[in-house]
Amino acid sequence: MKAIIAATLLGIILMFAGLATKDKRSIASIAVVGFLLLLGVNIWELATTSPSEPQVLFNNMLRIDRYGLWFNLLMTACTLLYVMLVNKDIQRVGMHVAEYFALIAFILCGVYLLSSYNNVLMLFIGIEIISIPQYILAGSDKRNLKSSEASLKYFLMGSFSTGILLMGIVLLYGATGTFNIVEYTFLQSDSLNPLALSGILFLMVALSFKVSAVPMHMWTPDVYDGSPTPFTAFMATIVKAAAFLAFMRLFSVSFGSLSDHWMMILAIITAATLFVGNITAVFQQSVKRMLAYSSIAQAGFMLFAIIAVNATAWQGMILYAVAYSVATIGMFSVLLKLKDYTYDGFNGLAKRNPALAFFTTIFLLSLAGIPLTGGFMAKYFVLMAAVKQGNLLWLVIFALLMAAISAYYYFRVIIAMYFKQGEPEFNSEVTGTDKLLMAITCALVILIGCVPQLVLANI
């Protein structure tokens, strides 16, 4: 609760900071300090919440447990890392820097709701709170047609999926007479009526849209590609992770016992997501667009955590969210330094700036899931959860083959950096601070890969 209030306050303060000063740098500094304080509030809240008694708020509409708080804490830390890494690039997007930071703070507020909702209406509100600021952020580069297109596309598709979400909620309400997700657990497999079943299906479709699972992924490449790159980094990581947690909370807690009814559909969605995401990524010429498809492919792996309804899956989800977010934020922060987003833009980076090339390599190895990086451990946990579930070994093997394909397009960047000749052009100078922050990100990736219990400690 404290964190939710603090995030909202931070958003409001940042908005008014924009009135008080026009100096972009001081606004950015306020934002960094603000997110640091927000992180502090998260730690405080986690420390004061006992494992046995979660906070129950608003007539049982929110149920803030330690898992959710730990997730919030990690996501806030990722946001802080993100804000520090790309704050100069955010300043360059447009005039209204204060608003951008404020919107990010509001999105975090939505993330906190999604990690703790106990009522599908809260799920709906949370999804809206993270979506609407994203529509604005996607279009924040106003003079760029692609950015406007991204914003409009995202808005139209997003509203449509919200409609489906509401439809699902209503159908379930018709079947059960409740919005409370715990009460859904009383649904019995043998007495399911068509209303409840179609409600579950509608919810699955709407949430698949939010996590960009195939075939509800069509918006992702265009929106990610068109949005200003700093905001793509945020959408592809923290927002996506929160949407996944929301998805998992509903399907694991409420519909876990009904998994016979939806598991096959979700397994097929997973296979399709892995297939389309990976295969399409292979054919991209722009690294930014490749990362958009790779985020679809990675979503395929995160879907494993939802299909496998067990304790390992909860661990895997949080580990995946963190490992994937950190590596992707790092990758985007490198991309932001470069002028040319195509693969050729990376040619010769290792000669020009060996440190940057090394960090990029680690981020890419993590995304590809090579041992010693966080990406490997994350993949390992979600796949293990699926194997534990039984009956899904075919999907696991399929996913591993797809992971091998993903190595192809991640390594293309490495090949360009190290083994091709070229003079990469930089957007902005890579300062010592940038390098230090990237080194920290890099160290985090390796740390998670070697000692994953750091991330799993509090759950």
Added chain:
Amino acid sequence: MILTLLILVPLIAGIFSFMAGNAAKGLALVSSLVTLGVAAYVSIAGHAEPLTFNMPWIPTLGTQISLQADGMAAMLCLLVGIVMPVIFITNWNKDVENPASFYGLMLLAQAGITGVFLAYDALLFYFFWELALIPVYFLCSRWGGEKRIQVTFKFFVYTFVGSLIMLAAIIYLSMQNPGANAYSWPNIVRAGASLDPVTQQWLFWMIFIAFAIKMPIFPFHTWQPDTYEQAPTSVTIVLSALMVKMGLFAVVRWLLPVVPAGVAFWSDTVIIMSIIGIVYASFIAIVQTDLKRLVAYSSIAHMGLMSAAAFSQSNVGMHGLMVQMFNHGINITGMWLIVSMVEQRWGTRDMTKLGGMASTAPQMAIALVIISLANIALPLTNGFVGEFMLFNGLFQGVSNYHITFMVVAGLGVILGAIYTLNMIQKSAYGNATEMVIAKDLSLNEYIGLGIIITIILVLGVYPKPLLDMTASVATMIVP
């Protein structure tokens, strides 16, 4: 504790090498000599009972940092310990571009390979298995020949696909006996052996494909000649002397005892694949004119024989395999060193242009002859002992076709003699047309080849230390 040194010394020295500039060469040599010392100690101390090291790693999974050096692992660590300094010594005068990264990556590869040999926990094993690959990928792609990027990428994708399928098998096996030691070797063995035979039969392939690609055996070998040819020679040595041993070692440790029913069912198939590989690679080696490709194909033939013996399920074959892993590592290192010296001096590896080494560089020619003879397993060389035991093992195998197998595999020896003698004749004897200007061995090359030849001769005459070291492990795998 001493076992962690074998991994940590090259790892830390490797990391420091990246910052050491031109001093990296010296650092690499010192660190490799230190590891050699440790490995020698481990081989002597590990004689009576295996050395172990245990430390919790990821409790939620039940995996540990668990290392164990039994006779086989200690022997292979010793091989790594010998080969790495020999590489560094013989290349002392050769300038590489960006030595800091080159030697840094070499040492990281060494750490990974040693880790594979020592790991006693399936997940840790997988970790090192992949870790060894990454530095080698960069070494080949950066310092290799003209076609290096595509070729190395093919190699990388091949091995990566194999290991990912193995990963699925590891997850599956660890699920059978969850708990604090889910991934430890005894537990994996128990889990695998308790499965029903049909499950074991498909688990066998999930695990074996990774190893088959690494060894490589027919028909998974297509990456090998290209990669060996394109890689810089130091890296080719690491690949052929050490990394392919990872494949064989893994078969012995992580396949044969883990899915016994699967092995029993598929061993004939694998032996047939291996023997096809022997004959096929030998025939191709005969028509090669490029020295590097010739040695590459001869290596496929030797690996074929070793893997056939590994699946023959006879004690003497298993024992021979272990001895031969060491010997092949030594011999192939010698072969590559000579090839690289020839290339360095005369700028070509084409045998049609070579000739007359015996008159222009007699010491080098002598070394070539001795190492080549060891490579075709002539008596008094180390190769003879190992290969004799391998054939003996194939003959005593449990398969119904054991005699056929042995006879066809024996063809490989004859063919091996043909291409090796042909190579000696073409490069060492005859008229020195292209090889007129020549410098004989320099001091560092003398030392490097001297170590190799000494080992070849000593183990050829007195192989007992090696046999003693591995006897207990061989008996444990195949009683």
